[in-house]
Amino acid sequence: MGTLASSIEEYLKRLLALSASGYIEIRRKELSQKFQCVPSQVNYVLETRFTLERGYLVESKRGGKGFVRVKKIKISEGGLLSMLLEEISKGSMNKERARHFIQRLNEEKFISYRESKLMESVLDGLDAVENEIVRDFIRGRILGKMIIVLLKHDV
Amino acid sequence: MGTLASSIEEYLKRLLALSASGYIEIRRKELSQKFQCVPSQVNYVLETRFTLERGYLVESKRGGKGFVRVKKIKISEGGLLSMLLEEISKGSMNKERARHFIQRLNEEKFISYRESKLMESVLDGLDAVENEIVRDFIRGRILGKMIIVLLKHDV
DNA sequence: TATTTTGACTATCTTTGACTTTTACTCTTA
DNA sequence: TAAGAGTAAAAGTCAAAGATAGTCAAAATA
Incomplete structure (x- = not known):
């Protein structure tokens, strides 16, 4: 078992692999609850593992019906x-x-x-x-x- | 499913697109009933989505025979x-x-x-x-x- | 020391409701 | 019958509450 951060990383990557649309949308809070950690842990994972250099784009919206969207981009x-x-x-x-x-x-x-x-x-x-x-x-x-x-x- | 606000926004834009006159007139209360929300929710939508800068003009009248008119400003x-x-x-x-x-x-x-x-x-x-x-x-x-x-x- | 984890504080967007203002209509009354 | 008073039916205002997400730095851990 590695770190919490890498568990979350793997989880998101698995979701991404399964998604037909090429992107996933999550609730930051839900995800943090699933992994029993603080919400900002999710930000940490996104900042360190889902960067543009690594081929990911992250978008989000606050407030009601807010979300975090992670998209995998294919760069040959x-x-x-x-x-x-x-x-x-x-x-x-x-x-x-x-x-x-x-x-x-x-x-x-x-x-x-x-x-x-x-x-x-x-x-x-x-x-x-x-x-x-x-x-x-x-x-x-x-x-x-x-x-x-x-x-x-x-x- | 997005927010209530964006549902109302879409609904109004659909009405506008269908209208031949270039504007629509609604009853604030009726609209709020249709979407099962408080009337002031309609104001919120108008204030945030139908601004002058976005090319819309909103007029209204209170009291009996009251209405809210939303007009798309045409510009070349x-x-x-x-x-x-x-x-x-x-x-x-x-x-x-x-x-x-x-x-x-x-x-x-x-x-x-x-x-x-x-x-x-x-x-x-x-x-x-x-x-x-x-x-x-x-x-x-x-x-x-x-x-x-x-x-x-x-x- | 570098990475990870946490939490207090902030920012943004939405929804709600109590209170105010405006207007049309009706009912009195001189 | 015209003017005024009162009333009901709209719409407007504004601030609070609710729902998310972001930031940053301290604390913990590897």
């Missing part, structure tokens, strides 16, 4: 997305590299032409940020958030 | 985008305002949900720009460029 090893995610995780990205990735994303039909143009317009808009370090950082940051959105709301 | 894509551009040029485009505009564009079906989330992620990404003046300026600049893309590459 060594593919465009995994390269992109890795570069983004390093923190920043220059304009040419970003433009290249956006074009490739469109070529691979991961985004539409219009979406690619929308994303490129961000790069141009950022030219007005004076400091190059800051500019590259913000560019990487925005790109990262955009990728998450694209994965969350895949076509 | 060009109209909405030029309002946006005007606010940007006046420098009054803060983050929340921008977010509402983007959501409105989606609600009006001028952009897809995915595109709206893509645009919103720019707003969040820009939070890392320290200086508020700079941040607002860059946000406006990017938004402006995005709008041009939307106009150019019409769906």
